[in-house]
Amino acid sequence: MRLRGLAWNRRSVLFKWLVSYISVLFVPIVISGIIYTGTWHVVESEVNRANESVLKQIEQGMDSHLSGIERLGVEMALSKPLSAFIDVAQPLSDSDIYDIVGISNDLKTYKMANTYIEQIYVYYKNSDTVVSARDRGTSRDLFAVIGTEDNWGAQEWEAFFNKRYVQEYLPITITENGRVSKGVMYAKSMILANQDQPGAVLMFVVKESTLLAGAFGDSRSTVAIMDKSNRLVASTGADLPAGVSVERMQGKSGFFYEGKGDGRLAVSYTTSENAGWKYLSLVPAEIFDEKMQLVKNLIYLSLGLSILVGGLVTFLSVRRNYSPVGALVRNLMSQSGVTFETGIDEYRYVQSAFNNTLDEKERMGQRLERHRSAIRAHFLQGLLKGTAELQDSAQEALEAHGIHPVSPEFAVVIFSVEHYGKFADDGHNHTKPQKQKLVHFIIMNVAEEVAGIRHQGFAVEADNTQACIINFRNGEERDLPGMIQEIRSFMEEHYHVTMTVAASGIHEHPEGIGKAYLEARAALEYRLVLGGGRVIRYEELPRLEQTEQATRYYFPLHVEQQLINFVKSGDYARSKSLLDEIIEANLSGALPVPLAKCLMFDLIGTLLKTLDETGSAGKTAFMEQADPVKQLISCETMEEMRRQTDEVLQQVCQSIQEEHSRQSSHLSREIMEYVKAHYQDGELNVSAIGDIFKLTPSYLSKQFKAQTGEALPDYINKTRMEEAKRLLREQGCSVAETASKVGYADLNTFTRIFKKYEGITPGKYKDIQISGE
Template identity: 30%
Template sequence: MSKAPGKPSTSVRSRWLRSYAIVLLVPIVLMGVTYFQTRRVIEHEINRANTALLTQLQQDIDSHLEYAYRLSGNIAYNEHVNALLVQQRTLGSAQRITMVEAIKDFKVYNSTSRYLNHFYIYFQEGDFVLTESSNYTSDMYYDLHLADTELTQVNWKRLLGQQYRGQFMNMSSIAGAGKRGMLFMQSLPMGERGAPRATLVVELSEEQLLPTIRNVQAYNQGEVFILDSSSQVLTSSLAEPSDMPGLKGLRGELGTVRSQWRGEEVVISYIQSGRTNWTYAYVLPAKLYSEKAEYVRNLTLVMLLVALGLGTLSAVWLARRNYHPLQRLMQSLALRAKIDPHGRGNEYAYIEEALERTLGRNHEMNRIIEQQKKVLYSNLLLRLLKGRVERGYPIREALREYGIELHSDRFAVLLFYVEDYSGLLGAQDDPGETKHEFVQLILSNIVEELAGHAHQGWMTEIDGMLACIVNVREEASDEAARADLLQLAEEAQRFIGRKFHILFTVAVSNLHVMAEGLPAAYQEALEAMEYKLLYGSQAIIGYDQIRQQDASYLYPLEKEQQLINHVKAGEHAKAQAILDEVIDRNLAEPGLSIEMVRCLMFDMTSTMMKAAMEANLDQSELYAHNLRAVQELTGGSTVAAMRSRMSEFLAEVCAHVTSRRHSHSERLKAQALDYIHAHYADNNLSVNTISEHCGVHPSYLSRYFKSQVGETVSDYINKLRVEHAKRLLAEDEILIKDVGEAVGFFSISTFIRLFKKYEGVTPSVYRETARLE
């Protein structure tokens, strides 16, 4: 196929062909692995079958050879044989009767095994042979049974004169090639040392063993060998028994080894009898394994060639067929795109670059449009809030452009002042511009969603705060709408504070109509936000709460003089009462303006400074404390914070006055400690109760106690209670719960936690340790 105009030099079609070729390698590799695994399986199965045949042969022969052991035992303990062993020198009539009785027993013994030819006993001192049918002199027995063998009579008697303990022997190694079989030799009496008195010889029939052996041989045309415990061949399936080198090194109960025999490689499977210590070996030519594996190999090769041929044809056809759509796409892009296809890699790289350029341009255009839309949207809301919309401006149509459909003509404004969001970012984070925008995003999304439950709302940033324009539903009354707005503010504070740890104050305006009323609603929300100084942080301030304002506050001269007198006398409780009375009375008056509240705080602060100077106190720290209070007031602190600061200042002034009169420092410490030791068992004991008893402010007492004692009041009380609890745990048998209550702990869990904190173990463990000690 001719190369298309503008087509890159490296074609995707060639890559597809290479990919298909790689895919073809997968079945080829799998078939190769299958061949080798199949060869291993064939070898394993042949070896397993050989082992099974050998196991059957071993069990069959062992079951019959066991008879030789039982026969030797029966003969060794036969009373007639034992009598002949003792009296074999003189054979009288009694001894001959004993022989007859023994022969009767022998006939019974010889009737149960098909592997047994016959057996005889040679008596050394009597020089006679006793068989299962008769008795002979040694000369007569040799002439009848052994004269035709290569074993001389002298060697035969020498053989019988040796000591045997149930030993099997190959008959051919004794009698020569003229006779085959196995012998079982046992000296009598059994267990006696030295020269034997008699020797039991059991001849095993090799004619009966060979058919069983040849049955195994016939399975795979191998050779069977039976070896004794010293690896000597007892018998085999060969016509002439012979040794082979590989049989000498067989180890273990069973296994398979490879060796060389008669010029070819053989595989020897073997198994050892646990009863006779004989080894049964099956020698099989290794070529039999190869013959069975070659068939699998040839079949595998044929299938590989077929798969390779068909796969190659399929790969070429599929590559040509799949490349046609891509070729048409490349031709279309080359006509429309302004990108040179040469030097761009393959077709995919060219298409990817063209698409990335197109999508990049579209993304950039959409981003710019969205940014402009957000700016225009925020600008529209700011213009509505600040009344910068010209008369007759189509507000509904403008909002509809941003997907906003008004529910009614009534609006309200909620103003949000963010005070703290360190819990969201973490102490280590720096609250920069990006994090501030993140906080605004959280507030905007959540407030708009909450507003949408009953009405609808839109958030925007204005003058360093966030404003939410709420459009009230048509069917909602004014009272219900105002209740919904307050509930919206409460839910926003609760949810955002709990989930995101963002703290803020909310100001809520009244309801107004359409665009002309939005600037008024925003101004109402701004005025309400001013009163966060009075209501404190995280407050919800409605414009209805601040609409009516009185001109001034009430601070009579007699109250001011009383406050000065109490301070000069060091009477903190009475001075604090005057301070609380004046502040509570003025704050209780509805509509007191925030400016008047600031003036009241300044006035009362100056009163306390005047009292300190009239008391002739030369304490620079008091003035520094008062300066901080003034700075907080001018800095916009809340009334609650200012009140707390003034109370602390008042406590310090009174404490210094009392200290000058009565060395109050040491007496306050002693008074506090005495009170703690006297009331440690009271679970209501706290800094407040101690400060009330001592007549000082709680915050002052806390700082004073820490500086004098070295630890906080709560730590000192808890340690004192734990020490008393240790005494009760060591001496009394009361319940741990009762111990905790007896020393002033409110709950057993608190008792256990604090006890373990200071002692390192729980109360129960401490009690057990104390008992052991």
């Protein structure tokens, strides 16, 4: 076929296909559907009309019965013979039994006048007596005859009858002579003059068969009655079919379909305006299908002929119209570059679109090549953090990013710059961001080159550090420490750059790179304890089983009190000695990094708290200028934290000493001299000293504290403790003798105060001194 003819057919392809499909298939199908739908609605309307007629009859009959029951309930509730028995209590007398016979006869009369009522009961709560038209009994006898679908027990029934006022319908089951039938019970409380009396309840029982007396129709359909609480009261079937939606029954009456497949139902319903009960007719949809079978057959025949004829016409049309489509496909496949004449714009458009697609693919390839390094870096970061997608094939994922592993063994090395050397702007390691990036770039290149001599290295930025994934080559020595040392030496010799290097262990397979990175990060974090500018290998860290035992650090209360006392006195030498002992006692073991940080913050807190207790006037200026907490947070190693803590201690002691010297006076010196001269007196206290100096105890204590920074009772105790230590150490006195000589009549009081200030008992102190000699 020539190209000119091909172009004309091409322009008419869409039109011919639309005309052939719509005219041949769509029109007859739509017509058949309309006929079928109209016929279905006619049949549906007829069946629904018949169902509504049945439901109306049942509704009218039930409304009449229910109204009669409610009127009868009002009449009986006002009956004096029935009400007279309310106050009777157990045990029943002969007169009471005679009254019960009269009540039973009255109930027979009411029942005979209302034949649709199966039975009438009166339950007198006070005497627990149930009277019916046949006999009398107790509430348990009643509960044995009537029941609920929820199988109420005596407790539920009692709760029901003990309501303040009962007036409602309740679906029940009736057990007579071993046979169980369904029904509904109308319960109504009798009107009482005194509302505090137990009262009585009237019960009218109507059987299910009476309720459905007017129901008839197809044996496969179901008629059901539901009360206004949507509880099933009666049904011609065993139960309401599953899946029937009560929420859809909102109006006065209606019709809808429920369910799918063979269980599909046509549901008609009407709602009583008087009682609020719903009357349902559930007809299987297959009944409609039976009535529609002939119409279905005719429509199926029509559709079959339409599809057959339409299919033939469609086949001929498609065959005739396929020529331009085939030519287009062949042209796209062969890329022949045929130039079409005027009037074939659609084909030229398709051709241009195809060529544009190829051009776009080429441009995307070029952009991908330009961004390959960034994509590779992102992938390497994902490998380190365990977020890279390696589910299908790890080897293929690595090779897709230009990474060709030479073995399944990997390790991770992290570099953290401590000093930027030649790139630092001044001696304080302040470096511009551009220079920092340059140093990081140099480190990553040097790491890749050194690792590439025998193995493979892939460097990338990760979490503000430089990381290098090392892939060990089979048959080569795995000298990871040697490679790290070579990298550090190169950076120090050429650029004077100091680094902390953290190395992981060796792991199998690319999936182990994430674990290796976590190990390297853990090793780098230990820089806080070991200090910066060194190589930290994960294998050299304390094992997990060691660190798990260190769940707290050593800084007990008595040691903290000793430190506070030394600082309060402004004794920097003794304070620093004790502070160093505390830190060494903790760091000598495998103390985890988080606990080490907590210890240093705890020590800083103790120093600041002591400064606050002394009432030093320079505290505010010290906090504003030094800001010790902020300085401690900025420390990166434990050594820096120790230096910062020592500076804070020195400044606190200096501030306290200056405060003491500034506030010292003649009064404080006289008091101190008097205490040193009379510490042996057991009656020495603040009141006695106040009497000597003609001052009140409170004023004396306040002045002494303001001038010395120390409470007067503490100074008395400390003076006695110093003399006690001298007696124990130099004269070898016993504990009891020492206590007496320093003014303590009670040995327990002396021991307690000695331990408070010295951290140990006097006996243990003496033993230590003897063993030391």
